[in-house]
Amino acid sequence: MRILHVNGFSEDERKQKIEDIKKNIRDAILTLEAISNRRFGRFSQGRPTARTSANDRYFTLCTRRNRTATPTLLRFFLVSMSTVCRRLYEGGFHKATSHLLSRHRRDRLQWGRHVHWTPDQWRAVFFTNESRFSLESDSRRYLIWREPGTHYHPSNICERYAYRRGSVCVWGSISLSGGTDLDVFPRGTMNDQVYRDDILDAYMRPYAGAISDAFLLQDDNARPHRVSIVDDYLQQETIMGMEWPARSPDLNPNEHVWDALGRRLAALNLTLRLLQCLQEQWLSLPVELTIELPMEPHN
Numbered sequence: 001m002r003i004l005h006v007n008g009f010s011e012d013e014r015k016q017k018i019e020d021i022k023k024n025i026r027d028a029i030l031t032l033e034a035i036s037n038r039r040f041g042r043f044s045q046g047r048p049t050a051r052t053s054a055n056d057r058y059f060t061l062c063t064r065r066n067r068t069a070t071p072t073l074l075r076f077f078l079v080s081m082s083t084v085c086r087r088l089y090e091g092g093f094h095k096a097t098s099h100l101l102s103r104h105r106r107d108r109l110q111w112g113r114h115v116h117w118t119p120d121q122w123r124a125v126f127f128t129n130e131s132r133f134s135l136e137s138d139s140r141r142y143l144i145w146r147e148p149g150t151h152y153h154p155s156n157i158c159e160r161y162a163y164r165r166g167s168v169c170v171w172g173s174i175s176l177s178g179g180t181d182l183d184v185f186p187r188g189t190m191n192d193q194v195y196r197d198d199i200l201d202a203y204m205r206p207y208a209g210a211i212s213d214a215f216l217l218q219d220d221n222a223r224p225h226r227v228s229i230v231d232d233y234l235q236q237e238t239i240m241g242m243e244w245p246a247r248s249p250d251l252n253p254n255e256h257v258w259d260a261l262g263r264r265l266a267a268l269n270l271t272l273r274l275l276q277c278l279q280e281q282w283l284s285l286p287v288e289l290t291i292e293l294p295m296e297p298h299n
Contacts (some may be wrong), residue, residue, distance in 0.1 A: 059084070060091045067145055067155055093145040100247060107245035123176040124214040125242060126207060128199070129254035130190055130222075133265060134167035135274055168275050171199055172282065174257060174290040180207075182282040184275060192227040200233060208239045218242040220252060260289060 062074065071084045088094075100108070146156045169188050173180040180203055185194060208215040217239055219225045234241060249255050264281045265274075 056087055056091070059087050063088065063091070063093060063145055064155070068143065068158070069145075070143060088145060092147045094148065104245060104247050107243075108248055108251070111243065111245050111248070111251065119176065121214075124211050125216045125218055126173050126175045126180075126204065127218045127252060127254050128171065128173040128204075129220065129252055129258070130169060130171040130185075131258040132167050132169045133262065133274065133278055166274065168278065170278065172254065172257065173203065174254060178287065179257075179282075179285070179290040182279055184279075190224055192224045192229055195224045196230050196233050200230070200237075200239070204239060205237055208237065213238075213240075216240055216242045218244065218252070220244055220249065221246055257285070257289065260285065 059074070063069065066073075071088075074084050074088075144156050144158075146153070150156055167188070169185045169190060171183040171185070171190070183198065183203070185198070187194075190199075204217055208217070217234070219241070221244055224230070233239075245251070261278070261281055264284075265277060268277055268281075
């Protein structure tokens with residue numbers, strides 16, 4: 001006050017200056033309180049969050065009670081999808097997924113350069129794969145939200161039966177020329193000897209001889225495909241294999257064929273006719289499906 005008086009301010013001006021200073025101090029205190037109350041320590045001019053600490057605790061509790069719940073389902077307990085995902089990560093929950101390493105991304109990019117291949121080059125490629133079909137469907141497509149270090153906690157484990165009321169393991173191949181017959185493994189499983197004798201020698205060797213040197217065999221990196229007796233057989237028969245990037249089932253068009261076949265089976269009333277229905281549906285798959293899918297990688 002004395003400083004203002006010495007500088008020639010009137011009494012009314014001095015009172016106004018004091019009120020302005022008090023207002024600035026109050027605003028500064030409110031700003032500091034808002035910053036300290038925010039989780040990330042920064043002030044935002046945007047819309048205030050709609051959550052409360054009670055919401056966060058309840059949301060975390062709901063996630064622990066139902067660990068297979070998707071964000072779409074959990075959003076009904078709170079607000080937006082983005083808020084749900086942020087609260088999950090802040091609560092220590094993370095998606096349990098297989099991460100692609102730098103070498104995996106490099107190999108996938110290298111394989112993606114086949115985009116420049118012509119239809120004639122793709123015509124020599126035979127995409128092969130095996131799959132298991134059961135009377136009781138189990139896609140195993142579960143998303144588990146879990147905290148770090150709780151991989152084997154009972155609440156994060158989904159029990160399932162290995163064969164679920166009976167199943168069959170089959171093999172098939174597609175190319176631009178169409179698909180092969182559906183081969184059924186009598187013992188229900190495939191090992192390296194079965195793959196060499198019942199698949200490579202019975203199916204791939206005749207096709208390779210008909211197509212000559214341009215033939216390319218595509219199979220994934222499953223263990224029976226990468227053992228020494230299989231490598232020796234391929235080298236003996238001069239069958240060239242296509243380099244396949246690890247952890248890349250999405251690149252194999254056969255996976256889409258199995259998906260279409262599984263959807264057809266799910267629409268049927270299967271009892272003990274699984275094998276018969278499987279073979280019938282394989283033969284009734286649209287020709288366009290087995291011809292167009294091998295061309296998908298370069299689209």
